Amino acid sequence: MADSNVLLRVENLCKEFPVDSGFIAKHSKNARSVHAVNNVSFDIKAGETFGLVGESGCGKSTTGRCIMRLIEPTSGKVIFEGNDVASMNAKELKAMRRDMQFVFQDPYASLNPRMTIGEIVSEPMVIHNTVPDKDERIEIVRTLLDTVGLNPEHINRYPHEFSGGQRQRIGIARAFALRPKLIICDEPVSALDVSIQAQVLNLLSDLQKEFGTAYLFIAHDLSVVQHISDRVAVMYLGNMMEYSDWKTLYAEPCHPYTQSLLSAVPIPDPDIQASRNRIILRGDPPSPIDPPSGCPFHTRCPIAQAKCSQDKPELREVLPGHFCACHFAEPNPIKESSIEL
Amino acid sequence: MKEASGNNFEVAEATEEARTGSSSTRPSRTLWGDAWQRLKRNKLAIISAVWIILMIIVALTADLWAKPLLGSPTEIDSATMAQNSRLPPSPEHPFGTDTLGRDVLCRVIYGARISLSVGVLATAISTVLGLIAGALAAYNGGWWDTIIMRTADVFLAFPYTLFVIAMLAVIGPGIQNVFIAIGILGWPSIARVFRSAILSVKENDYVDAARAMGASNFRIITRHIFPNSVASIVVYATMNIGGAILTESALSFLGMGVVPPDPSWGIMIQDGQTYLATEPWLMIMPGIAILTTVLAFTLLGDGLRDALDVKMKDA
Secondary structure (H helix, E strand, O other): OOOEEEEEEEEEHHHHHHHHOOOHHHHHOOOEEEEEEEEEEEEEEEEEEEEEEEEOOOOOOHHHHHHHHHOOOEEEEEOOOOHHHOOOOOOHHHHHOOOOOOEEOOOOOOOOOOOOOHHHHHHHHHHHOOOOOOHHHHHHHHHHHOOOOOHHHHHHHHHOOOOOOOOHHHHHHHOOOOOOOOEEEEOOOOOOHHHHHHHHHHHHHHHHHHHHOOEEEEOOHHHHHHHHEEEEEEEEEOOOEEEEHHHHHHHOOHHHHHHHHHHHOOOOOOOHHHOOOOOOOOOOOOOOOOOOOOOOOOOOOOOHHHHOOOOOOOEEEEEEEEEOOOOOOOOOOHHHOOOOO | OOOOOHOOOOOOOOOOHHHHOOOOOOOOOOOHHHHHHHHHHOHHHHHHHHHOOOOOHHHHHHHHHHHHHHHHOOOOOOOOOOHHHOOOOOOOOOOOOOOOOOOOOHHHHHHHHHHHHHHHHHHHHHHHHHHHHHHHHHHHHHHHHHHHHHHHHHHOOOOOHHHHHHHHHHHHHOOOHHHHHHHHHHHHHHHHHHHHHHHHHHHHHHHHHHHOOOOOOHHHHHHHHHHHHHHHHHHHHHHHHHHHHHHHHHHEEEEEEEEOOOOOHHHHHHHHHHHHHOOOOOHHHHHHHHHHHHHHHHHHHHHHHHOOOOHOOOO
C-alpha cells in the first residue's frame, strides 16, 4: 500500500488492559488482560470518510483513542503522514495534534462547563499559538460558529445554556478550529435525537466538502455510517472482520458477521421488514478477557466449521479492495438454507 | 464524502434548533452567577452569611466604639473591680460583667477577632497544604498517590484534638502557634476531598479533549481540572472554618490556646464554669457566640454546596 495519498496507516495495533490491579497480581505470570484491540490494520486516505462499526465493547473507541494516543497502545504502529505516532515524544505529539482532532460522543461531558463557547472554540488556537492576536481569534471563532450553524452572538455563553445538538456543533467547531487533516469522530451522533443526528451528519459532510478533512467515523449504527462513509470497516471483539467501500460491503458482505449485522438494520417499510429473513445470532459476544480460539466469531457463526475453532483467519483481500477475515469468505456467505427460523 | 448532497438525509434543514434555540435577549449567566441566584433563595444560608459579615464588621471596628462604650476587654481597673464583679446583665452591661469587672459583651466582641482569625487563617493554611497534596496525589497517581494518601491516613488515625494538643505542647501555647497547629494538622481531610474531586473531574471528556488539542499538563490542571473541582473545596473550607473555631475554643478552654488576659471564647467559658449555678451569663454568652458562629459557617457551607451543585441547576 505505497499510496502517497494515505494520510493515516494503522498497522497491527494492539491494546490490552490489565484486569487485575495491585502490585502482585500485575506482576504475576498469569496476569489476565482485556484484549480490547487485537492486530487491527487499516489506512485512511486524505479527504475520505472511513467508518468503523461494531457492537458495544468491540474496541472501536479504544482504536480511535489509541490513534490519538489518548490511550497508549500496547503494540503496533500508527503512521500519520509518514511518522509513527506511537513513538513520538511530547513535542512531536503536540505538533501532530494540530493536524488530528477528536469529536467526542457525549456532548455534555466534552465541553468544560466553566468556559464560554468562545474560550472553548479558541482554545486550540491559543495552545498552538496559530493566531496570536486576540481580536482576530474572536473573529475566527465567530466565523466558525456561523459555519457550524450557531449564532455568533452566543460566543460568551456557557455550555449548559445549549441543547445536545448545539453542544455537538460546538465540539465540531472546536475540532475544526485548526483546520486539521484528520478528525476522529467517536460516535458523534449516538447521544442525539434522530432528527438532530441527521443535521449533525449533514454538517459534518458539508464541512468535509469545504475543508477536505478526512474522518475516522466510529459508530455502532450502520445506517449512520452508511450515510457518511466512503469505506466501512467492521470490528468484532477487538478484531477487524471486514472492510471495503460501503457499496460493496452493504450489497455483498463477505463475512457472516457483517451479513448478520446488516440483516438487523431495520428497513423503514413494514411489508419488506416483515417478509425478510433476519439472521438472529445466538448468545452474547464472548468475553474479551478470554477470547475464543481460532476465529473470534466461531462461537456464534451459523456457518462455522471445525477449522474455524482452530485456525484464526487472517484479513485477506477477497475481492479487489475488499478485505475479509473469514475462511469461507464469499458474497453473502450465509445462505437461506442455513438460517434456522 | 460520497456522491454529493443527494445522499444527505431527507430532512428539512431544521437548523432552527441550532440558530434560535435560545433567544439572544436573555443576559448570559456564568456558573458562579447561577450559583449566587440559587444561594439567594436559601434563607438560612443568607441569614448565616449576613451574621458572619456582621461579626466580621463588629470585630474589625471594635476599637472605634466597643472600647469607649464598654471599657477595655483586658485591662482591670483595681479601684472599681470589687463593685463591678459579676454584675448581672443590665442596660449598662448587656451581657453582665466577669469576676474581674470586665464587660462580657466587650470580651465576646474581642474574642470574635481571635476566633474568626483562627478560623480563617488556620483553614487557609490547611487548604493550601491540602490542595497541593491532593493535586499531586490525584494527578500523578501511582506512588505519589500511595505515599501522600497513606501519610494522610496516618495523620487522620490520631484523635485530632489530642494531636493538636501534643503539637502545642511541643511548640508552646500562644495564638500564632494555635494557627499553625490547627492549620498544619488540618491538611489530610482537605487533601482527600480535593483528590476525589480531581479524580472525578479527570474522567470527563473535556480533559481528554484538552489533551487531544495538545494542552500542557499545567494548562489542563489550571484551566480544566481546578475550576471544576474548586466548588467542593469552597464548601469544605467554609465548614472547616467552623471546626477550627471550635478547636480553638476547646484548646483555650483547656489552657493550651490563647494566653490570658487576651479574650477568647474558650477561656471565657473556662473562667465562667465555676459560676454556672449563680451567674450563668458568664458561660452562656460566649457559648452562644461559639454556637451561632459555628452554626453560621456550617449552614453557609451547606447552602453553598446546594448552590454549586450543577445537577440542581433547574431546581
